[in-house]
Amino acid sequence: xxxxxxxxxxxxxxxxxxxxxxxxxxxxxxxxxxxxxxxxxxxxxxxxxxxxxxxxxxxxxxxxxxxxxxxxxxxxxxxxxxxxxxxxxxxxxxxxxxxxxxxxxxxxxxxxxxxxxxxxxxxxxxxxxxxxxxxxxxxxxxxxxxxxxxxxxxxxxxxxxxxxxxxxxxxxxxxxxxxxxxxxxxxxxxxxxxxxxxxxxxxxxxxxxxxxxxxxxxxxxxxxxxxxxxxxxxxxxxxxxxxxxxxxxxxxxxxxxxxxxxxxxxxxxxxxxxxxxxxxxxxxxxxxxxxxxxxxxxx
Amino acid sequence: xxxxxxxxxxxxxxxxxxxxxxxxxxxxxxxxxxxxxxxxxxxxxxxxxxxxxxxxxxxxxxxxxxxxxxxxxxxxxxxxxxxxxxxxxxxxxxxxxxxxxxxxxxxxxxxxxxxxxxxxxxxxxxxx
Numbered sequence: 001x002x003x004x005x006x007x008x009x010x011x012x013x014x015x016x017x018x019x020x021x022x023x024x025x026x027x028x029x030x031x032x033x034x035x036x037x038x039x040x041x042x043x044x045x046x047x048x049x050x051x052x053x054x055x056x057x058x059x060x061x062x063x064x065x066x067x068x069x070x071x072x073x074x075x076x077x078x079x080x081x082x083x084x085x086x087x088x089x090x091x092x093x094x095x096x097x098x099x100x101x102x103x104x105x106x107x108x109x110x111x112x113x114x115x116x117x118x119x120x121x122x123x124x125x126x127x128x129x130x131x132x133x134x135x136x137x138x139x140x141x142x143x144x145x146x147x148x149x150x151x152x153x154x155x156x157x158x159x160x161x162x163x164x165x166x167x168x169x170x171x172x173x174x175x176x177x178x179x180x181x182x183x184x185x186x187x188x189x190x191x192x193x194x195x196x197x198x199x200x201x202x203x204x205x206x207x208x209x210x211x212x213x214x215x216x217x218x219x220x221x222x223x224x225x226x227x228x229x230x231x232x233x234x235x236x237x238x239x240x241x242x243x244x245x246x247x248x249x250x251x252x253x254x255x256x257x258x259x260x261x262x263x264x265x266x267x268x269x270x271x272x273x274x275x276x277x278x279x280x281x282x283x284x285x286x287x288x289x290x291x292x293x294x295x296x297x298x299x
Numbered sequence: 300x301x302x303x304x305x306x307x308x309x310x311x312x313x314x315x316x317x318x319x320x321x322x323x324x325x326x327x328x329x330x331x332x333x334x335x336x337x338x339x340x341x342x343x344x345x346x347x348x349x350x351x352x353x354x355x356x357x358x359x360x361x362x363x364x365x366x367x368x369x370x371x372x373x374x375x376x377x378x379x380x381x382x383x384x385x386x387x388x389x390x391x392x393x394x395x396x397x398x399x400x401x402x403x404x405x406x407x408x409x410x411x412x413x414x415x416x417x418x419x420x421x422x423x424x425x426x427x
Contacts, residue, residue: 167407218315231315238313238358239406242385246405249388258386260312260360 003089024096047105149293209285310341338362357384
């Protein structure tokens with residue numbers, strides 16, 4: 001999940017564009033992380049030193065690592081350590097952006113260091129993906145207004161992102177969330193959570209993204225909008241809300257209930273309350289997730 | 300009891316879930332399958348057709364799976380209703396078992412799990 005939030009950071013700080021980021025995300029799975037990005041990430045070399053080594057490599061037939069060692073920028077044991085280290089997703093994303101020329105080494109160096117500082121992360125390993133740092137990153141990213149009505153928003157959204165990774169895929173970037181009162185949608189699935197915590201949840205997107213989302217979840221290749229597509233997105237929401245209820249029951253001892261999901265076409269949601277719009281940019285299109293503490297008026 | 304002797308009722312408001320279940324069960328060798336889209340339909344079909352095994356969702360329109368379970372059990376104390384729900388909290392599980400559910404599973408369940416549930420049911424029935 002760190003990869004997606006690092007991507008979002010790059011986007012929000014206007015270091016790369018939405019299109020560049022999605023393109024890099026798509027190719028990052030096949031991208032081999034090279035020594036430069038690894039050394040910058042580990043803090044063993046600066047971007048300037050990497051660029052210098054690259055310039056020299058253009059004139060001599062030697063490996064980057066050997067040149068860097070010869071110049072005294074790095075030791076050979078550090079080179080071996082980096083090349084045999086586990087490659088985490090955000091490094092592949094960084095490398096893909098550098099390879100495409102959307103970001104240079106200096107920009108990668110600055111953004112990864114700033115991001116780590118802001119989130120108080122010293123060294124990122126695969127384990128960071130699972131540990132409590134992710135919760136902190138979530139809280140800082142979404143920063144929900146504390147109120148009794150929104151008390152479980154963080155839990156809900158953090159589970160939502162884990163379920164997106166589990167059931168849809170990890171090729172997405174979370175975009176900046178915003179507070180909304182009204183929302184217009186061409187196509188939307190909704191579900192109500194009731195009990196000691198009330199919430200209205202909606203998933204909205206274009207028909208094309210809706211079909212892609214349904215295909216991913218059902219593991220099918222849907223080509224047009226039909227009842228199976230609607231049922232698939234509906235079931236994804238139902239599963240997310242069900243698992244959320246299970247977690248809240250286990251962790252807080254609060255029992256929640258779910259209403260059956262509904263599909264709507266071309267509608268306007270009005271009077272949303274404590275409502276957040278959480279857009280997520282997938283490689284197949286953008287999906288809006290909405291959480292509100294009260295049922296809206298549906299027109 | 301053998302697989303092809305089973306008559307299975309799948310009750311879930313999601314056409315996708317019903318199709319996935321059906322495909323798996325048919326591939327297993329049982330093609331006597333009935334579908335219901337809500338709790339009330341499940342009750343009506345149960346009374347008419349007396350399926351050997353029922354897979355029941357909880358969150359559904361008209362009547363929930365818990366309400367349907369309750370009515371089916373009061374009609375037939377020996378009904379074998381397996382709850383398969385996204386909302387598998389301990390309370391829901393306890394409530395369903397107390398009413399008389401045969402078993403309870405948290406969604407999502409995959410092909411392997413569904414096959415195991417059916418085979419375990421057959422094994423148990425054959426031991427009696």
